Amino acid sequence: MSDAVVVLIVLATGTYAMKAAGPLVLGDRRLPARISSLVDLLPAALLASLAAVSTMGDGASIVIDARLVGMAVAGLALWKRAPFVVVIVLASMATAIVRALG
Template identity: 35%
Template structure:
């Protein structure tokens, strides 16, 4: 067995074990309140970083102004509690119109 297959198998077993531990330890392990707050904040920071990377970059370069503007329109619609379909269509339409008029 070569090293690549061994690494894939090790990662698969580790992932399965990690996912199995969640339900197995639920209710048995108590995290301190501060740790729970830090984990929640970390999840938010990770999602914001993922959003910023997807909205602002394309192939390691700036994506242009149309995509971030569409994301901002979608965020504004979501903040105003518009239905999800309206949020997605509003963001896509904004980006499409800006690209159609020549805003890169």
């Protein structure tokens, strides 16, 4: 077996174990309201941080370039509640324009 297959199997097993741990530990009990509202916000925060790291991260340094402009335009379009396809097109156009100018 290759290293990639072993890593994939370990990560899949860990993911299923973590998903199963919640119902096994909590049983029929509900989470407190504060923790429940925090858990509801976690996916959005993790996705935003992933987007920021992949946009501005380059190894151990921070890079400010055209991708940041595209991300800012996408954020503005999402804030204005534009459809997702429009968000992608606007962000791509903004990034391409900044790259063409610079």
